[in-house]
Amino acid sequence: MKLEIRNLTKDFGTVRALNDFSMVFEPGIYGILGANGAGKSTMINLITDNVARQEGEILYDGTDILKLGAKFRKDIGYMPQQQGFYEDFSARAFLQYMASVKGLKRKDANRQIDELLEIVNLKQHVNKKVGGL
Ligand SMILES: Nc1ncnc2c1ncn2[C@@H]1O[C@H](COP(=O)(O)OP(=O)(O)OP(=O)(O)O)[C@@H](O)[C@H]1O
Ligand SMILES: [Mg+2]
Structure with missing residues (x-):
């Protein structure tokens, strides 16, 4: 398993959340550290395809995740910072x-x-x- 991020850039209006960011994730545990607003959540949201891609590529074992679609979603899970629980559900x-x-x-x-x-x-x-x- 290899997740390769290549040259991601993402703007929200005039704010550049990610600037030409590249990284390779292989099996293991990673900690992603950065100041508030550094772009950590934006990176995760791009990996999970929760925000629209602007520039760059995200390859999962060599294929862009946007081409893999549902197949990629089977392999990746994401627990966000803010949980959306329905408190009255069992x-x-x-x-x-x-x-x-x-x-x-x-x-x-x-x-x-x-x-x-x-x-x-x-x-x-x-x-x-x-x-x-
Ligand atoms: N949906 C959005 N609309 C407008 N601006 C956004 C949006 N999402 C993120 N940003 C901006 O992009 C920049 C990066 O934000 P991001 O949430 O990725 O940072 P972060 O590293 O996760 O910060 P934190 O440590 O506070 O969680 C910030 O300036 C933020 O205000
Ligand atoms: Mg965040």
């Missing part, structure tokens, strides 16, 4: 909702939800409201 309902957004079948989703809640020791809370956890 833990199961919230995870079912997320699974349906991801296109999982209900049966597969329920199996994975059970497996994951077991791993993180939250299985006994599956019917509690997210806002109460």
